[in-house]
Amino acid sequence: LMDPGLADWIAQNGAFPSTMVDRIVPALKPENIPELAAKSGVTDRAPVLHEPFRQWVIEDWFVAGERPDYAAVGADLVRDVRPFEDMKLRCLNGTHSALAYLGYLAGHQTIFDTISDPAFAAYCRRLWQSEITPGLEAPEGVDLTEYTGHLFQRYANPAIRHLTYQIAMDGSQKLPQRILATISENLKAGRDSSGLILAVAAWMRYVGATDENGLPIKVQDPLAARLKTLSDKAGSVTEKVGAMLALREVFPAGLAKNPDFQKAVIASYADLARRGARACVLEYGS
Structure with a gap:
């Protein structure tokens, strides 16, 4: 229903500030509950495990400027949340996904295990320095080098x-904003995207549902069955990559049809199939 009077009232009396939160929260495991109970003396059936870091960014848009004192509990009140969101999506979530697919294929179970591997540590740092931060608008008061170092x-x-x-789940829903947007901008600006393209190829390998040792991967993704079918039906690497790039739910047409992007993904996929994830990552970071 359309009520002009209600719309006017909302415009005068309502505010809908955008927000962004950042805190790494791993999935709870059954064994965590007794472990935490033993340490704390309290049995919590639904504990939340998290890192010490936390960030809560709130757009400073409130009716007549009246708002709770969010800053008193550590929130950042800012004019525009978008630069903070872009920074988090691309620097944190983007590298998280890249490390997840390549790390899983290389046999690493956690991000800690992955980043403890010198090859992956160098890979991650180069992604930030060469491919991600050059195209970012740093939020006011934020040094991107310090931010990624803290990450x-x-x-x-x-x-x-x-x-x-866990991080590799639902990749078809995550890649566009975490990785593909950065690649698209880099291609337009003539910047390097080889490390992020390697991550895209790793995702394609991962959703084929077979790891580097020939063992099955239980892919958790809304498009899992379709992705596996596309991978299984395709014969050559070129056909596999082409079938994946044709998925408009994942790859926008402008990027998918870019010949430089196509060639780079095909080359990265072939390299992963031939040498394995760690060897490819090691070469990129060296």
């Missing part, structure tokens, strides 16, 4: 057992 420390926290398998 690396968060990844290297041995107490946070964030599974590569």
